[in-house]
Amino acid sequence: MVLDSELIARLWEFLGESDLNTTTTAIVRRRLEEDFGIDLTDRKKFIREQVDLYLQNQFENAEEQQQQQQNEDDQTAKIKSEETDGSDSDDEEEEHERAKNKKATSKKRSKGVNSEGKRRGGGFNKVSRLSPQLRELLGVPEMARTEVVKQMWVYIREKNLQDPVNKKNIICDEPLHALFGVESIDMFQMNKALSKHILPLDSDEVKSMEREKPRKHEREEDPDEAKGKEKRQKGFLAPLQLSDALVKFLGTGENELTRAVVIKRMWDYIKENNLQDPADKRKVICDEKLKELFEVETFHGFTVTKLLAAHFLKS
Structure with a gap:
């Protein structure tokens, strides 16, 4: 018997080397069936949940990497600024002399340049x-x-x-x-x-x-x-029909979005409204809007994809 941990490890490995624009849950399930030699028809829901967790993890990692890169860029800019400030005073006099020597030449040359050329x-x-x-x-x-x-x-x-x-x-x-x-x-x-x-x-x-x-x-x-065209769209990045309750929650009027975008907006909402439990960031404390959508008081962050599943409608 294949353990869930083995299925999850292979699923993540397969998704890591796949094009998410074209890969579907069915493709993932068939690949796992081939790799392990078993029928996973009764594990469709489990596979979908694991795919959602993978997408959520990828999004969070991308955000962390972007923030880290921003911090590194800010630090580099600060160092360069300090180095420039230190050398400016030494070069100022020399630069002034060069500017004086070039002034006459540049003045003559500027007369030959019309406004259309500059534009x-x-x-x-x-x-x-x-x-x-x-x-x-x-x-x-x-x-x-x-x-x-x-x-x-x-x-x-x-x-x-x-x-x-x-x-x-x-x-x-x-x-x-x-x-x-x-x-x-x-x-x-x-x-x-x-x-x-x-x-x-x-x-x-x-x-x-x-x-x-x-x-x-x-x-x-x-x-x-x-x-x-819509019928031909597949993959985890294909837009899905949203429930009326989810459309109301998002407040943009969009009734079709990709699963990844909905998950991102959900986490944006949670963070912007400071709904993570300060004692345990993995836990989300629902405000009135989230209570109305999910009909729960609290939930663990990793279950947000499971809670959203009911709001993605089959077209």
């Missing part, structure tokens, strides 16, 4: 024309590539679209889905995908894309096609 810039700072889709998202027709990337990350962080399991992965909301045509995208793919939306100012491609835009919207808004 255009060059290299990575060169202003480009944006595709209609990117223009709609950012709200401007022209922007330098570096600024586009910066604004994209501002948008992603404001909308909380980073996958809690893997911060490099972006979970696309409706505007990003319209832009990239995918449900999720990693940061490296995003930079590549942006290239076709950042075009030279005189590009004919932009005009062509503008003509195609109405037809594209018609295709995107086809309800039958949209339903077909």
Whole structure:
């Protein structure tokens, strides 16, 4: 007989080497059945709970690593700042002399530079024309590539679209889905995908894309096609139908979200409202909203995935 601990160890190992966008609970169960030579049909619920615990653990580890990296970056910046402050006084006089010598030359050169040249810039700072889709998202027709990337990350962080399991992965909301045509995208793919939306100012491609835009919207808004796409979505990062009670609790009006995003928002709520028991951080003390949702006074943190299971509906 196979022990639960053996199943859990193999499950975590398998998930660690799998693509969570395409892997499903059924795939995990079949893999475990092959590895151990047993039928696990009656252990579906157990496997789902262990998958949820894995996703929760990955999210918490990612948060800890991000915080640790931030602390290290802050410390490095502090050291560099102190080193710079120490050397500034020694270099100040020498820098002043160099500035005086360059003043005449730079003054002459500046007369030859017109305002239009300054505006255009060059290299990575060169202003480009944006595709209609990117223009709609950012709200401007022209922007330098570096600024586009910066604004994209501002948008992603404001909308909380980073996958809690893997911060490099972006979970696309409706505007990003319209832009990239995918449900999720990693940061490296995003930079590549942006290239076709950042075009030279005189590009004919932009005009062509503008003509195609109405037809594209018609295709995107086809309800039958949209339903077909939703049917094909699988994996742990696929959106799930939420119960009315969970929709009310989240308060965003969204009735479909990925399991990972719901778990993340639940923990965000718990931490923001300081609901962890100070004597035992693993224990959560329910406020009125959580009591209404879960119908319990308290629960252990590792059971939050089990409590949420009833609020993910089968479509």
